Structure formats: structure tokens, C-alpha cells
Amino acid sequence: MTAEGTAADTGTSTGGWVGVLTGKLTAWVILAAVLLVSGAVFALASSEGASEAPQTLPDTSEAALVSQLQQEFPDAGSVPAVLVVTRQDGEQLGPQGIAAAVGAGERMAEVVGAEPQGPIPSEDGAAALVLVPVEAESISNEQGSELVREMRAAIADGLDPGLEAQLTGGPAFAADTAAAFEGADFRLLAATATVVAVLLIITYRSPVLWLVPLIVIAVADRVASLLVSTVGEAVGVTVDGSTSGIVSVLVFGAGTNYALLLVSRYREELRRTENRRQALRDAYRGAVPAIIASNITVVLALLMLLLATLPNYRSLGISAAVGLLVALAYALAALPAALAVCGRGLFWPFVPRPERGSESTGARTGVRSRLTVATTPEDFREEVPSGVWGRIASGVVRRPVRVLVSCVLILVILAFGLLGTRIGLSQTEQFRTPSEAAAGLETAAEHFPAGVTDPVTVLARTGTEAEVLEVAEGVEGVVSAMPAGESGTGWSRITVTLDAAPATDRSEDSVVALRSAVDQVPGSEAIVGGSVAEGVDTSDGNLRDLALIAPLILLVVFVVLVLALRALIAPLLLLGATVLSSLAALGLGTFVTTQILGFPGLDVSVPLYSFLFLVALGVDYSVFLIIRAREEAATHSTREAMVRAVALTGGVITSAGIVLASVFVVLGVLPLIVLTQVGVIVALGVLLDTFVVRTLVVPALFTLVGERVWWPGDPRRGATPAGEPTAEGSDGSSADNTIPDDPAPASTADTKESHP
Secondary structure, three states: OOOOOOHHHOOOOHHHHHHHHHHOOHHHHHHHHHHHHHHHHHOOOOOOOOOOOOOOOOOOOHHHHHHHHHHHHHHHHHHHEEEEEEEEOOOOOOHHHHHHHHHHHHHHHHHHHHHHHHHEOOOOEEEEEEEEEEEEEHHHOHHHHHHHHHHHHHHHOOOOEEEEEEEEEHHHHHHHHHHOOHHHHHHHHHHHHHHHHHHHHHHOOOOOHHHHHHHHHHHHHHHHHHHHHHHHHOOOOOHHHHHHHHHHHHHHHHHHHHHHHHHHHHHHOOOOOOOOOHHHHHHHHHHHHHHHHHHHHHHHHHHHHHHOOOOOHHHHHHHHHHHHHHHHHHHHHHHHHHHHHOOOOHHHOOOOOOOHHHHHHHHHHHHHHHHHHOOOOOOOOOOOOOOOHHHHHHHHOHHHHHHHHHHHHHHHHHHHHHHOEEEEEOHHHEOOOHHHHHHHHHHHHOOOOOOOOOOEEEEEEEEHHHHHHHHHOOOOOOEEEEEEEOOOOOOOEEEEEEEEOOHHHHHHHHHHHHHHHHHHOOOOOEEOOOHHHHHHHHHHHHHHEEEHHHHHHHHHHHHHHHHHHOOHHHHHHHHHHHHHHHHHHHHHHHHHHHHHOOOOOOOEEEEEEHHHHHHHHHHHHHHHHHHHHHHHHHOHHHHHHHHHHHHHHHHHHHHHHHHHHHHHHHHHHHHHHHHHHHHHHHHHHHHHHHHHHHHHHHHHHHHHHHHHHHHOOOOOOOOOOOOOOOOOOOOOOOOOOOOOOOOOOOOHHHHHHHHO
16 A cells, blocks of 8 residues: 555544545445435336426416316317328319228227217318317327327328328327437437546546546436436426436536536645545535535526426426436535545546656746746736636736627627527427428418417307307407307307417417407406417416516525625626626527527527526536635735636636536437527537636626625635745645635646656
């Protein structure tokens, strides 16, 4: 055993909980306990994957009430499957085509065991519809998907050549949604793990080191996935496919960031300390406060979603909070224990060791001098640490006004990408993968009134339906209105066909006008539902949630910043920079997804999703920087402290930002357009925060404000003046710093170790 094998390796009395995590024997015990707990979760928790689309309709909305009351009607247990029959050459069907539609409908009805309705020919004679009722209970499970597959097979069997038959409607959309998510969890996990593995290998430049954090994070992701499902069942929250995908990305992204911060600090401590367990304890104490602050910021912001009216937001809030807490637990327990067990050789071939010998020290001092002498401002007390980040920061503090104005102008210009963007996607525009149900709906819209396959439902008190029907027919945009039965419990139903396609501005305007008109009928208590009305209510709910939750997120982040920095001005500056960066990311991401990727518009949930992640995650990198700057400000001017902080944290923060941006891009492997849009926007926002806000905007702001930025606190209070030796070191730093300390980018430090 080397000099590391001291008494400190076997005892934990001097380290407390940290000593237990890093002890020679207790580290193994911790790992065994983690494995047992993980195994118990794997064995006991629910492992069913989520394949349904997000539930976006507010529970208390008018459309939700219509859906609930329709359960009282005799046909409440069924939903129509719609068969659209056309000729491939676009000509009229003719008698032979109509007969073929009848035959296809009968074969489809035999599978379901219900009588078909139709065919209903179009006015141009080029299309026909056949409707078959399907039990509503079977739509959202595997039985429903299998039923739709059998129906489509029966339709295709014996279909005349030259004809095209497409199955659409509620059952078909549910089956296509399930098929789109089939295997998506595995694809997402594989893609995310691959991206993280490649980036960790590049960052650590070690064939071994990357495996430790990746394995820990992968286990945490699986545990989080199972616990999220269990918690969702316990609190009555549905975890849909998009929510589980976002949670997985968050666990991998945040977990990797925590690992980067801890390992970076551990590597630096290994360069100072011969005893690797003591180095790990010092690194743990230094990195954990920043990791916890980062986690709390995001978790508290996510919990604000519990105040939302939309179920998918509440689902994401509780699910992602659970996932991030699991990631934190594994990062603070399993990862340090694994590092303690593996030893210093884990960093091979660039094994960090304390410097020895005057020759080596002198050579490195010469390298540092050559790298920094030209970039260190004349009024600085000490040389700027070597590396590209120190040179950039030195340039920023020399011309803070020019840098700040340029960056703000660029961010404002990027934010203009939001102007004129269509908000809201129709049912046929939700998926990136081909869907027969969506294609069938589009085909039907070409030959029938646009709203015929997706009519609006009006419920009114029995006895007033005639007057409500007359009023509805007079609303602009209404093609027809017909009675559609009574519930027997005091409600009558009217089916209204619109002349505009679902999820368009015209159709939604017609629904708003229809609601206003029928509401004037005395005693009718008329309410309007259907998918178009659901879209209106979902859009209204999104606006309400954005107006309520966005300020709460900002408030939570501000409070956490005040507590972390013990200042008021600095948090305001950071929050302002983060909000501007978030708007810029939304604008740039909107341009990329609509103009380059060709999406028709932004989904209504994208602004709130993106704002949440951009603010909560984006501010983390500035927090890491400013906590370190506050440490440096204890013995340096604020201007010099900012330069040193950028230089010392640049490598690890850049690596963390690239990793987080990359894993959000991986959301694109899932079939929902909303996830691709959120992934692209958040990835661009994280990169803006990493390379523009953290590197340029924040140093420029703090340089201009000066020492007042720390008001009402004072970083110099109780500090040892610069240049005076301390018990911890000549630079006044201590082993208990509250931010990961990266003295240079990993590549620079490791290169100097290998090539002095």
C-alpha cells in the first residue's frame, strides 16, 4: 500500500458522514446498501411503461364537463372508428367503390362485433365514410391497439385494387399513439446513455473513469422511472409517455452535471493531497453545497407546476421532482462511495498527483507565465489562472460596456424569432412519425366539410334543445346542427359541424362564438365540447398557467439565489440575464423548429415547458460561477474575482452545459413534436447560458456594478487579506469552498501533467 494507506483510510471519525462515504470498508457498505435499495425498487415497483399521449385538458373546463356528462347518454360506452374510402387516382368512387366501402365496413364490423353505419358519400362522389362503434374502455389499452390492427387487416383483406381505405377516429388515434411510443423508452435510454458516455470520455480522456458516473446515473434513471410511476399511482397522477421521457432526460442531464462537478473537484484535490480518501472528502465538502443548491432550485421550480390547471403540467411537476431527488441521492451517496472504492488509478492515463520537485514546478510555472502574462490586467494583484477562459474574462472586464451592449443586442434580436409564430398544433400535427389516423382525417377533410369527422358537441337541458339548435345554426362558421339524442337525466345533445378544420383559428373562433350564442338561451345551461372546444380550453389553460407559474418560478429562483449568494443586487442581475437568455432561446428555437425543421408551429405547452427549464437549469451555471466569484471577492476586487472565477470554473461548467444540452436534444427520438421542440429550445438556451451569459454578460454586469453587487453582504468580512498565508494555503482558499474548483480546463491541466 502507498502513502494513501494511512489511518484515515480505515477510520471515519474525522470525516462524519463524508468519512463513512469514503472509508475503506464503509464505502463498500454504502454501495451494497444502494444496490439492495435499487434491487428492492426494481422488484416491487410498477414497471409498466407509459404510452399514451399527454392529458392536456383542464379538469374544470367546459369541454371536460361535456365529456363527463356524455357518460350519461345511452351510447356513452362507445367511440366511433371512422373508415375513409377513396380511389387512389382521385376519381369518383362510383357504384363499385361504394359497394367496396360497404364490404370493408362489414368486415371491420365483424371484428368489433357491432353494426356499421354508412356508407356516407361525399358531395363530390370521390369519398365515403363508414362508422363502427368501438367500446371506449378498450381504446387506451393493449386490447384496443390489437383491435385496431385486426380491423385494419380485415379492411385490407379483399379491398378492390385502386381503392384506398384509411382508418381514423378516436380508436385509431389511440392505437397509433401507442404504436409511436412502442419501444420509445428503450430508444431514449440508449440514445441518452450513448451521448453521455461519449461526452464523458471526451471530458475525462480516460477509458475507465466515464464508466463510474454513467453506471450510477443509469441505475438512478431506472429507479427514478419506477418510483415516478409508483408515486403517480399513489397521488392519482397519470404519467404519460412525454412526461417519462422528460424525467429520464432530466435525471441523466442533472446527474451527469453533479458527477462532473464532484469529479472535477476530486481531481483538483488529488493534485494537492497525497491521501486520496482525504482528497475525496475535501472535494465532497466543496462540491456538495453547489450541487444541492442546483437541485433545490430546479425541484422547487418544478413543484410550482402543481398549481397548474393542466393535468400534464402537474404530472411533470411531481414526476420530475421525484426524478431529480433520486438523481441527487445517487450523486451524493453512490457516486462518492464508488470513487472511494476505485482509487486514484481510475483517472488513468492522466492520473492526478501532487506536484513534486522544483524542476517540474518551475517548468509549469513557466507555462503558466507564458499563458497569462499577456492577458492579466495591470491592476490585478495576482496573475489570471491559465487557460482560454481566463483570457476571455480578462478581455470582458477591460471593455465591459462594449461586451454587454453587444450581447444584449444579440439576445434581443434572437428573441424576435417568437414574433408571428403560430401557437397550437392540430391532432394531425402532434406526431413526427407517419400515422394512418392522421392521414385519414386529412383525406376526409378534402372531401367533406372540414369538421365532419370531428364535430362539436353541444349539451343543453331537455326542452330547450330546439331553441339552442336554432341559435347554433345561425353562428358564423357552422355548417349544420342536428339533434343527437337524450341522456334520460335531463340533458339533450346536439352535433354541430363546422366549416373549418379542427385546431385552426377559424374553428376555435367558431367555438367561442357558439358558446357565447347558446349561453344566451334562457334555462338551457348549454355547454360546448368536442376536440375543437378542448383545444380552446387547453389554450386558455396554458395562458392561465403561464401567467401564474412563470412569475412563481422567477420568485423561487430569486429566493434561492438570495440565500445562496447572501446578496440582493447580484440575484437581480443574474435573474434578469437569465430571463433575457430564455427569451432569446425561445426565439432562436422557434426559428429552428419552424423554419429549418419544418414544424407548422409551436405546441401550446412549449412556452411554459421551455421557460421552466431555461430559467431553472440555465441559472445554475451562473450560480456556480458567482458562488466562486464571491469566494474570490473575499481577497480580491469584484472585477478581479470575476476573472478568476470564470477562469477557475470555465472547464467544468462548459462540460456540464454541453452534456445537458446534448441530452435534451435526445428528446427528439420520441415521436411527439412538442418534445422535439422543447429539446431543441432548451438545448439552445443552455448553450447560450454557458457560452454567452456565464462567460460574457454576467462578468460584464458585475464589473460595471463593482463592489455594490454584493450588497447588503460583504464577501471580505472575516477574510484573510490576499497575499497573507493561511492554514489552508497561500491563496486563501480552503478545503470547504462551496463551489467546485476547476483550476483549468481538464485538457489543459492533464496536458501539463503529461507534458511539463
